[in-house]
Amino acid sequence: MSLVRSAAVLRFLPLLTGVGLLSTSCLESPRAAAQPDPQPSALDSGLSHRSTGDAPWSVEVAKRLERSAQAFHPEPTGWRAQTLGFEARLDSLGAELIRNGGDTDETIHVAITGWGRTHQITPLEPAAARTGQCTPAIAVDGTCIPRVERIHPGLDEWWVALGSGVEFGLDLLTRPEGTAPITVELVIEGATVETDGETAWLTDGSGGLWTLGSMLAWDADGEPLGTLIEHGEAGHLRLVVDDTDARWPITIDPIIQTAATTLSDGSTSNGHGYSMDGAGDLDGDGYDDVVVGAPFGSNAVYVYYGSPTGLANTPDDTISSPLSGSDDDDWGWDVAGVGDVDGDGFDDVVVGARTWNANAGRAVVLPGSGIGLLTSGTELGGGSSGSGQFGSSVAGAGDVNGDGFMDVVVGEPSANSGSVYVFHGALAAMDSTIQTTIVAVSSSGNLGSAVAGAGDVNGDGFDDIVIGDDSASTFAGEVHIHHGSPGGVSTTADTTITNKHVCIG
DSSP: OOOOOOOOHHHOOOOOHSSSSOOOOOOTTGGGGGGOOOSSOTTTTTGGGGTSSSOOOOOOOHHHHHHHOOOOOOEEEEEEEEOSEEEEEEEEEEEEEEEETOOOGEEEEEEEEEETTTTEEEEEOOOHHHHHEEEEEEEETSSSEEEEEEEETTTTEEEOOSEEEEEEEEEEEEESSSSOEEEEEEEESEEEEEOOOEEEEEEEEOOOOEEEEEEEOTTTTOOBBHHHEEETTTEEEEEOOOTTTTTTSSSEEEEEESSSOOOSSSSSSSSSTTEEEEOSSSSSSSSOEEEEOOTTTTOOEEOOOOOOOOOSSOEEEEEEEHHHOOSSSSSSEEEEEEOOOSSSSOOEEEEEEEEEHHHTBEEEEEEOTTTOSSSOOOEESOOOOOOOOOTTTEEEEEOSSSSSSOOOEEEESSSSEEEEEOOOOSSOOOOOSEEEEEOOTTTTTSEEEEEEEEEEEESSSOOEEEEETTHHHTTEEEEEEEEEOOSSSSSSEEEEETSSOOOOO
16 A cells, blocks of 8 residues: 555544535635635736735745746647656646656546536536646746646636646636536546545556645635535546635636655555654654554554655565564554654654554554664553553654653543543653543543644643544544643643534635
């Protein structure tokens, strides 16, 4: 399995965004404060001249293009651009994408095939690709780098090559009749497709990972619109936008990228990448490193060390479970970089093994060193007896008590509706003593199904933690914020967010 994203992040997503819901946020986002000039598209030729007082998100779109836009070059059959990670070709049928070094039979084809209100989709016919408006980027000869466009009835489709991907946008010109959400249909050929509503992961024929995401949508006044990326039929994706109260025309703007490196342990059944995290600088060489869990089959944790050329495709270190009593303890179910918990100048890692000792579960803090991540460390255990699956979620907590050492938070979601434990860092070695125990409340279901450091959310100088409970409030889900203090984190939640209400942009 390719490296995708941290399992903890995936577990938080349903709690924060819901499933199948259009949502920008209940909190005002940078987009919500947008007041740019009324324009059909935020990528028009005048965008690069907008003042710094404009909306941060629209300025960022322009800066992204100004920094990294690259030219598509005309060919007899269409247009071609070479990016950092892949080649893109455009013709009347859509876009073909192939990773650098890949075979031609691993090409992904992306075509925009229709748009309209949900259940009232108008098919789009092939349209020749042609040079279009200028982007904010300037070529070496001083001329602008243009986007490439395909013009359809009621919809202008445009593509811009970036240094690490391809940005494509859709200017929807005329509001269709009806009140259902706006839907744009995409057909993806040559890849399997998964999506969580915000990002789609495309896996090509050789296992190479692509993403379609970072999607923005806004109306003619620059107001942000709620968006969703969802599955359609096999090989289909839908870009869904809520245009309630929007002033038309509207613009939709996603990005397709491929990983610069795809990490693998060479297996097909180990669950490589089920969990992963940036680990900080484990060996003190000045380059950050990555740790990946493979809790099935091999029951291993893999370490990839940074270097001037990036990460190698294959692991630099393989660490098997140091725990006694079981060869199959789901070692690597969750992994996290935790910073420097022992003050030796090397960053450290925590690994969860949720089924150790008949599902009691365990976690181990592995220290970094001058020779890399060590293969054994400080064992952490929960306070409950039985099968609570301690270590189902693990994370660095930041410095919750302000003593200068990084701390660790571990979830035990199957212990009487769930418990969470905080351990404090200490000089020379991680302290294995539980410093704070947070137990389930009446609405809980699986407290600790996800845990994470939250930074200093209230500005008091102490880091805080966030706890997920994916079954709380009759499966609506809850997220709890616990503040740090000189004595550690609070045992009761200072803020609870329940996914009972949907915020539409």
